[in-house]
Amino acid sequence: MDIVVIGSLEPLVVALQTAGYTVVGPTVKDVAVRMAEISSAADLPADVGDTQRPGNYRLTERGDGMVFGFAASPDSAKRFTQPPRQTLARMRGRTFEEPREEAPRVALLGLRACDLAAIAVQDRVFLGRHPDPAYRRRREALFLIAVNCAVPGGTCFCVSMGTGPKATTGFDLALTELAAPHRFTVEIGSDRGAQIAAAIPHRPATPDDLAAAEEVSRVAATRMGRRVDTEDIQRWLPAAHDSPRWADVASRCLSCTNCTMVCPTCFCSTVEDGTGLTGDVAERTERWDSCFSLAFTELSGQPPVRSSALARYRQWLTHKFATWYDQFGTSGCVGCGRCITWCPTGIDVTEELAALRGGTEGTSCIR
Numbered sequence: 001m002d003i004v005v006i007g008s009l010e011p012l013v014v015a016l017q018t019a020g021y022t023v024v025g026p027t028v029k030d031v032a033v034r035m036a037e038i039s040s041a042a043d044l045p046a047d048v049g050d051t052q053r054p055g056n057y058r059l060t061e062r063g064d065g066m067v068f069g070f071a072a073s074p075d076s077a078k079r080f081t082q083p084p085r086q087t088l089a090r091m092r093g094r095t096f097e098e099p100r101e102e103a104p105r106v107a108l109l110g111l112r113a114c115d116l117a118a119i120a121v122q123d124r125v126f127l128g129r130h131p132d133p134a135y136r137r138r139r140e141a142l143f144l145i146a147v148n149c150a151v152p153g154g155t156c157f158c159v160s161m162g163t164g165p166k167a168t169t170g171f172d173l174a175l176t177e178l179a180a181p182h183r184f185t186v187e188i189g190s191d192r193g194a195q196i197a198a199a200i201p202h203r204p205a206t207p208d209d210l211a212a213a214e215e216v217s218r219v220a221a222t223r224m225g226r227r228v229d230t231e232d233i234q235r236w237l238p239a240a241h242d243s244p245r246w247a248d249v250a251s252r253c254l255s256c257t258n259c260t261m262v263c264p265t266c267f268c269s270t271v272e273d274g275t276g277l278t279g280d281v282a283e284r285t286e287r288w289d290s291c292f293s294l295a296f297t298e299l300s301g302q303p304p305v306r307s308s309a310l311a312r313y314r315q316w317l318t319h320k321f322a323t324w325y326d327q328f329g330t331s332g333c334v335g336c337g338r339c340i341t342w343c344p345t346g347i348d349v350t351e352e353l354a355a356l357r358g359g360t361e362g363t364s365c366i367r
Contacts, residue, residue, distance in 0.1 A: 002188045004202040005209050009041040009067065009109075009184065011200040012145075012173075016107040019196065021143055024080070025109035026073060032057060035075035035108070044110075045070065052153035052225070052337065055346030068110060068177050071153025072336045076115050076264035080106055081122055081138055082288075088271065089284040101134075103141035111146050111171070113164030114156075114336040118264030119144070120170055124328045125267055143192065146171040150216045154225035155337030157350060161230070163334045166217035173197065176213040185213045226337060226350040229357065230321075237322040240356040241314070249352055250310035252345045257290035259339035259347075260316070265332050268296070291316050317352065 006012065016023050025038045028045050038044065049060040050070040062069045090097040119139075126135035149158075149165035158164030167174045172193035176185045185205050188194045205213075260266040270289035275282045289296060292312050297305035306312045324332035333349075340348050 002194070002197075003205040003210065003213075004186050004188070004197060005205050006184050006186055006200060006202050007182075009044065012196070013038065013041050013109070015196050015199040016109075016143065018199070021105045021107035023107045023109055026068070026070070028059065031059060033059070033070050033073040035073065035079070035110070038109075041067075049151065050153065052155045052341045053346075054155065054340050054348045055343055057341050064179065065182060066150075066177060066179065068147045068175075069151050071149070071151055071156055072112055072114065072338055074262050074338060074342055076262070076336070076338070077108055077111060077119050077142070077144075078122070078264050078267075080108060080142060081119060081135060082126070082267060082269075083138075085285060085287040086134070087283055088286050091282040093280065103134075103137040105141050105143070107143040107145060109145045109147075111144055111167075112149050112158075112336070113146065113167040114158045114161075114334040115264055116144065116146055116167055116170040117158075117161075117163035117334040118336070121265045121328070121330055121332065121334065122267060124330060129328060143196075144171045144173075146174040148174060148176040148213070148217050149220050150177060152220055152223050152225060153337055153341065155340040155348075156224050156335060157226040157228055157337060158335035159221050159224050160226075160228040161331060161333055161335035165220040176216055178209070178212050178216070183209075185209055226340070226348070228321075228335070228350050228353055230331070233353075234322045234325050236357060237318055237353070241318075243356055245352065245355045246310050246314050249347060250308065250313055252347055253292075253309050253313050254345060255292045255294070255309050255312060256344060257292045258342050258344060260290040260292060261288065262338040262342045264336060264338070265320075265334060266290070270296075291319075317349065321349075321353065 013023050023038050024035055026033045026045055027036045027038060027043050028048060029036060033045055044067050046065055046067050047062045048070055049062045051058050051060055052071055087099050090099060126132040146167035148167055152165060171189040174187040174189060178185065186197055188197050268289045268291055269286050272285050272287065294304055299305065306315055320332040324330060
């Protein structure tokens, strides 16, 4: 693939807007780095870093002008491939409607390799196993701009899952931010990516540029905050069904669903029917749901199949790391660490997996 160098992100943002895309990128909002619409490159979080630990997230000041000097934010591409809420059907009096909303043309700027891997996982579900025409429309309308990670967070373990820190596939453009002088290498991953790259000022990448970009990814791979031993995990994790460790983690789990809401691959949903205040309009709506909610496994009015926090956590972790392989041919985890950072009680899946495997608790962590 062709690799070029640009000195500023502003021409890239302008070129995307000129091509008809709404540009969504990282911004500082609600004391966190969030993905939101940007009007120019000035909206991006220059000089912003973060620290992430189990149950803890804090922004920091870098002071070096780097634009992507932070790790995974609570937002992933899932909000744009599978919106939190969407209308499936509507009744107006005696008229039945199935809304077919046009997918917005959105350019997602700043996705990490783990985010691209998560999109690929969702593609297996919604383009393969359970085809969803609305998902396909949204996916085809997305322009994906990856940023090769330079600063893994304290809860990241993408190297263990084989998903990063360097983006290798699934992008239209992939950036690597370099310093001294400040610049970006741009790897072109698609025809439409090449069209956008051709519309902005650039120069060919030199051997020094390429070596510097490779060094960014090499160093990032050595700085993972966590790791997981995935060898033979499809066998040993389901076999740990009766481990006393499940009761231990269940005593700490609030069943708050935070982990599944921030997870970039979790796709569980439920369907709700409702009417307006006047009763003239009724709608059937799909919204995100979680296997941690008590009502998730209610069947035909019967008591929930998984009535305890223990059963629900065991189902989630076992499915995510083991039985997804049986169902979809891949792991359900991409190692982004969001579930660890945003768990209010600081439950660390890498610690739980290490304990379940029979090792010393906490040996999976690099602190």
